[in-house]
Amino acid sequence: MQAPAETPSCYRHPKRETYVRCVRCDRYSCPDCLRDAAVGQQCVECVREGNRGLRQARSVFGGRVGATSWVSYTVIGLCVLAYLGELAAPGVVDRLDALGTGLRSPDGHYFVDGGHVPPGWTQVGIAHGEWYRLLTSAFLHQPPGGGFGVLHIALNMWWVWTLGRQTEQMLGWVRYAALYLLSALGGSVLVFLVAPTTPALGASGAVFGLAASYWVFSRRLGHDMRAANQQTLYVLVWLVISAGMTSWQGHLGGFLAGGVTAVAFAYAPKARRALVQAAAGVALFALLLALVVVKTSTLT
Known part of the structure; x- marks a missing residue:
């Protein structure tokens, strides 16, 4: 069987x-x-x-396409957390803003560096080794009761939410992060070069860089430029209006750094796109650091 x-x-x-x-x-x-x-x-x-x-999908400028704008969300999250930290410990602002050179008294208060250092006082700022201020300042905002107050962070985060997410989808995560950080760094460097005793802070430099890059990318892709031109006009008008209220140096520095980076990313030849984009980003980073070194030598 x-x-x-x-x-x-x-x-x-x-x-x-x-x-x-x-x-x-x-x-x-x-x-x-x-x-x-x-x-x-x-x-x-x-x-x-x-x-x-x-093969993983790539954006028109060579970046990996992602459904979620993780870098923009991370920037917003870090800025909100930093703002809550400011509210809990107001002294954080003085320690992390983009102050080029200043004095800290023995009791922890900060003052403009007048060239003479009293006994027991300490020289502080970017020119005195605190280079981290060049980037940490881009995640801080004016606390309530100072300047624009809460409106400062609200407006900047709104621009990152609207303009940043669109730019991130064009570039991909890595290139967008590089563009954002170079724009923020460019804003801080120009503040240091022109007004080293000004304790600037805010994501405005990076936001202005996003505005410049959006115009460059829209033109490169052949989009209808009416919306991009109108937005750029608003940014330039705000640059003029804000000259007497906030750090115009940070706005202009971010705008220039973001525009230069965007041109390199948008017009890099396709055959060597990644290499040219990386080289342009490194070159701009090196230039900004060289300017900081030169300015530091004149201040110290």
Whole structure:
């Protein structure tokens, strides 16, 4: 008498009976281990193996396309957390803003550097080794009761939410992060060069860089320039209006740095796009640091 045939089971779940096979590897697979394919169904391992050979989608400027604007959300989150830190410990602003050179008294108060250092006082600022201020200042904003108050961070984060996310989708995560940080750095460097005793802060420099880059990218892609021109006009008008109220140096520095970076990213030749973009970013970074070194030598 012939023995009954053994019932086939899933290759990943031996206790599950199944009569369905993967169209690619011909192994028996249960419904939990099958995925719909163009023809029939494939097991999860064949699907994973097939995806490895697919080229990941790239943006028009060479960056990896992502459905979520993680860098923009991270910037907003860091700025909000920093603002809460300012409210809890107001002294954070004096320690992390873009002060070029100043004095800290023995009791912890900050003053403009007048060239003479009283006994027990300390020279502080970018010119005295606190280079981190060049970037930390871009994540701080004016606390309530000072300048624009809460409106300062609200407006900047609104621009990052609207303009930043669009730019990030054009560039991809890495290139957008480089553009944002170079714009922020450019704003801080111009403040240091022109007004080293001004304790500037805010993401405005990076935001102005985003505005410049959006105009460059829109022109490069052949978009209708009416919206981009109108937005750029608003930015330039605000640059003039804000000259007497906030750090116009930071705004102009960010605008110039963002524009230069955007031109390099947008018009890099396709054959050597990544190399040219990286070289341009490194060159601008080196130039900004060289300007800081030269200015530091004159102040110290």
